[in-house]
Amino acid sequence: MKHSPAPRTHLKWRLLAAGILPVSLVLGALLPASASAAGGTVSLVAYSTPKPAYAALIKAFNATKAGAGVTFSQSFGASGSQATAVASGLPADVVNFSLTPDMDKLVKAGIVSSSWDKGPTAGMVTNSIVSFVVRKGNPKKIKTWADLVKSNVKIITPNPFSSGSAKWNLMAAYGAQLSLGKSKAQATAYLTQLLSHTAAQPSSASNALQTFLGGEGDVLLAYEDDALYAQRQGEPITIITPPQTILIQNPIAVTTNSSNASSAKAFVAYLLSPAGQKLWGQQGYRPVLPKVAAQFKFPTPKKVFTIASLGGWTKVNTAFFTPSTGIVAKIEQGLGVSTASG
Amino acid sequence: MRRSLRGALRPAAKATGPTLIVTYLSLLVLLPIAAILSKSFENGLGSFWTAVTQPEARAALKLTLICSLLVAAFNSVAGLVIAWVLVRDDFPGKRVVSAVIDLPFALPTIVAGLTLLSLYGPNSPFGINVADARIGIVFALAFVTLPFSVRSVQPVLAELDRETEDAAASLGASSSVVLRRVILPSVAPAMLAGAGLAFARAIGEFGSVVLISGNLPFKTEVASSWIYSLSQSDQLSAAAAVSTVLILIALIVLGAIGIVRRRFNVGEAV
Numbered sequence A: 001m002k003h004s005p006a007p008r009t010h011l012k013w014r015l016l017a018a019g020i021l022p023v024s025l026v027l028g029a030l031l032p033a034s035a036s037a038a039g040g041t042v043s044l045v046a047y048s049t050p051k052p053a054y055a056a057l058i059k060a061f062n063a064t065k066a067g068a069g070v071t072f073s074q075s076f077g078a079s080g081s082q083a084t085a086v087a088s089g090l091p092a093d094v095v096n097f098s099l100t101p102d103m104d105k106l107v108k109a110g111i112v113s114s115s116w117d118k119g120p121t122a123g124m125v126t127n128s129i130v131s132f133v134v135r136k137g138n139p140k141k142i143k144t145w146a147d148l149v150k151s152n153v154k155i156i157t158p159n160p161f162s163s164g165s166a167k168w169n170l171m172a173a174y175g176a177q178l179s180l181g182k183s184k185a186q187a188t189a190y191l192t193q194l195l196s197h198t199a200a201q202p203s204s205a206s207n208a209l210q211t212f213l214g215g216e217g218d219v220l221l222a223y224e225d226d227a228l229y230a231q232r233q234g235e236p237i238t239i240i241t242p243p244q245t246i247l248i249q250n251p252i253a254v255t256t257n258s259s260n261a262s263s264a265k266a267f268v269a270y271l272l273s274p275a276g277q278k279l280w281g282q283q284g285y286r287p288v289l290p291k292v293a294a295q296f297k298f299p300t301p302k303k304v305f306t307i308a309s310l311g312g313w314t315k316v317n318t319a320f321f322t323p324s325t326g327i328v329a330k331i332e333q334g335l336g337v338s339t340a341s342g
Numbered sequence B: 001m002r003r004s005l006r007g008a009l010r011p012a013a014k015a016t017g018p019t020l021i022v023t024y025l026s027l028l029v030l031l032p033i034a035a036i037l038s039k040s041f042e043n044g045l046g047s048f049w050t051a052v053t054q055p056e057a058r059a060a061l062k063l064t065l066i067c068s069l070l071v072a073a074f075n076s077v078a079g080l081v082i083a084w085v086l087v088r089d090d091f092p093g094k095r096v097v098s099a100v101i102d103l104p105f106a107l108p109t110i111v112a113g114l115t116l117l118s119l120y121g122p123n124s125p126f127g128i129n130v131a132d133a134r135i136g137i138v139f140a141l142a143f144v145t146l147p148f149s150v151r152s153v154q155p156v157l158a159e160l161d162r163e164t165e166d167a168a169a170s171l172g173a174s175s176s177v178v179l180r181r182v183i184l185p186s187v188a189p190a191m192l193a194g195a196g197l198a199f200a201r202a203i204g205e206f207g208s209v210v211l212i213s214g215n216l217p218f219k220t221e222v223a224s225s226w227i228y229s230l231s232q233s234d235q236l237s238a239a240a241a242v243s244t245v246l247i248l249i250a251l252i253v254l255g256a257i258g259i260v261r262r263r264f265n266v267g268e269a270v
Helices: A006-030 A051-062 A079-087 A100-108 A164-179 A184-196 A205-213 A224-232 A261-272 A274-282 A312-321 A327-339 B002-040 B044-053 B055-088 B094-101 B109-120 B134-159 B162-170 B175-204 B207-213 B223-232 B236-267
Strands: A041-047 A071-077 A094-096 A124-135 A198-200 A219-223 A237-240 A244-254 A303-305
Touching: A041 A051, A041 A079, A041 A261, A051 A071, A051 A261, A051 A274, A071 A079, A079 A094, A079 A100, A079 B223, A094 A261, A100 A244, A100 A312, A124 A164, A124 A224, A124 A261, A164 A184, A164 A205, A164 A219, A164 A244, A164 A303, A164 A312, A184 A198, A184 A327, A205 A219, A205 A224, A205 B109, A205 B207, A219 A224, A224 A237, A244 A261, A261 A274, A312 A327, A327 B055, B002 B236, B044 B055, B044 B236, B055 B094, B055 B134, B055 B175, B055 B223, B055 B236, B094 B134, B109 B134, B109 B207, B134 B175, B134 B207, B162 B175, B175 B223, B175 B236, B207 B223, B223 B236
Parallel strands: A041 A071, A041 A094, A244 A303
Antiparallel strands: A094 A244, A124 A219, A124 A237, A124 A244
């Protein structure tokens, strides 16, 4: 005889329905309050390095009149990936990348205005330089670019096709040769030597730092601000400033489709203000405002050149870093054919 | 009244099962793969072929294929041995060991990579340094695919009827004959299944391999890393093309394993 399970089933469903309501109320209350806050929310999408810096900067911004009550949602990651994400629809109010081509991606996608670089700082929020990071005490006495390619030196630099930091590193090396009076052919030959001395080419700058701190290689090519951060964390390293190096310039912009343009613009204005620039300086970044930069004792290399002197990123990217056909790709292929076992 | 309602709904309920499965599979598997395929042929057949035959792509694919096959084969044996010990032997801490075997599943791959670098890199406390060499890739892949090899064989071993082994032994068969003629044929399908899973995981592995391998182009750069480089260099269609090749390789190997397994199952007398 088939008994109807009705009463038990009904009870089960009733209990379930009864449980869903309070649970969803609790969850709803726990969800962060969105635009109901005074200054709204600003979503910041940036490259990975300045994450600790932004913690301090946002705190200071919230203490100002313009920044009171503004909440932030932050996303940090590889510069290229972040740019692609925003171009594909990730909502962002303020974007900060490690090099200009990533900003150009957003200009092309119509998310950043083409006049983003027309401001007083040409769209840049921080500067830095390419430095050498060596073991504490510099046991191998590495001081110049020529020392990097000595026979007993192993270099760590990120892979130039997956890391923006690596592009800065290689153009610093190339430009350094040019500023020493070498010809373009000689500078390219130097790049070949440098790449043949690499013990590893990790996929990102942070992976490269981890690899170096894990004991691999004698010298790491890195952003000065990244190296300073690692040093502040107590890592056993010494930072050597090469006599010739490139000026790393990091772009920032407010997006055209920002949902909170006023707070976003106020935030960027703060980052570019003397107070904000001083905080950047304390975090290890070279301020873009000359008066603030003068307050800090950053090492001054004999010769600092910009990417503009090498033709600008668009030309350089195409000429050097196009996979399989660029100058650096051809160098790697040449090295690979001789080192790969088939 | 209720019964007739349920009766009316029954044929609809029968159809919802397969419909749900197809929808779920489509959303999670088929649609993404279709998207990758369409992206890889976006610029035509010629550019697909160029992307796939570039020197870096060929070197990376070759390295990935060889390392993954090696690891799948090696872990099949290692997995069988470990599963054997777990099923047949009793020792203090057995439960802990059994739980630890699933650890590679739980660890984020980048954490696994960092751990492997500190244990088997230049600062290794054991003096074993496999960083920036091809053997480092094999180490990392063996680590992340071991659970597949162990867990696919373990239930089959547990179900094995010991009487067949005892009978064979009592008829004069040595241990190696028992292993070869009685045990291996029974666990072979499971071993192959585990090898297939391990291979499929190995060819796509990124986080745990990329640190310890050193990622040197043409030497230790695996396919997933080259695909990442292509995607970072705004060559998404080329990245999709190389990904398509990986998918194809996985399909071929898994298909071949499936055919061999079916031969085993058909051949079994039991």
